[in-house]
Amino acid sequence: MYLNRILLSASLVVVALIVQVTVLARLQLPGAVPDLLLLVVLGLALVYGHTAGALIGFFAGLLADIAPPADHAVGRYALVLCLVGYAAGLTRPDNGQHRSATVPMLVVASAAISSTLLYAGVGALVGDTAARQVGLTGLLLTATLYDLLLAPFTVPVIMALARRSEKDPLAAEPGGGSASGGERANSWLTSGVTLGSSGGTIFGKGRVGRTGKPGRLGGQRAGLLGRSARNKAGRIKGVKRL
Structure with a gap:
């Protein structure tokens, strides 16, 4: 099960980063850039929980920090996605599945705002004032708008893939042993x-x-x-x- 999580998470993060750098970053949209990598971390955290969300967010952010054309300090976006993935994983219900799309969309909106504020705050601590020059209010509005528009096409697919990787056909019954073994034992x-x-x-x-x-x-x-x-x-x- 853990191997399935690692393989799926690594594949989705790599694909999202490639699309982010080669396609979304070149759209020349006003304000912020749609953050597909953030949506991947959120979709996986909503299914796997807060611990996995924090780990996936850290490694995804670290990969984005070292991928060209990165122009910021290494570890800056890793810290942001780690915190966002942890917070998103806390909203995971006990059965691992949300009843409606309201909670995931609220998580996406909150993550878009918090990630922008955290990124700008960490940048201010290390002397990066790019957010002030562009305008923090405009970044918040455009980042939230772009992520909400992109979320219905990505987050449900990511969550469905994550749930499918959690299903094990050889899973044991609650009393121990496989389902077929339990039937044979009962017979x-x-x-x-x-x-x-x-x-x-x-x-x-x-x-x-x-x-x-x-x-x-x-x-x-x-x-x-x-x-x-x-x-x-x-x-x-x-x-x-x-």
Whole structure:
């Protein structure tokens, strides 16, 4: 299961980064750039949980930090995506599946805003003032708008792939063992125990009724006891006649 997670996450992150650099970054859209890498991290975190979301976000951000044409300090975007992936994973329900698209879309909007603010805040700490020159308000509005427009076409697909990788055809039953093994074990255990037509349980050739009616084995025992009692009574009567 963990190998499936690693392979799927690595493949999606690499593909998203390639599309991000070669296609989305060259669209020359006003303001921010649609962040496909962020949407991949969010989709995986919504299915895998906060721990996996933080790990996937860190390595995805680190890959984006070192991929050309990166012009910022290494580890800056890794920290942002790590925190965002962790927070998104906290919204994962117990059954691993959201009932509606409202929560994922709210997570996307919140992540777009928080990632932009975190990126600008970390940049301010290391002396990068590019966000101030471009305009932080414009970046927030455009980043949220672009991510929300792109999310319905990407996040559901990513979540569906993540759920499919979680399914194991050889998964064990809650009591232990595989489903087929459990059926074979149950059939083996119940091969000598079947239910009779009168509600009783048959053990071999005898039957003990649950309804109080004597079964086949009970009838044989009752017949033997009855004959022995009649024979004994006959001997006693014979002694009295003498």
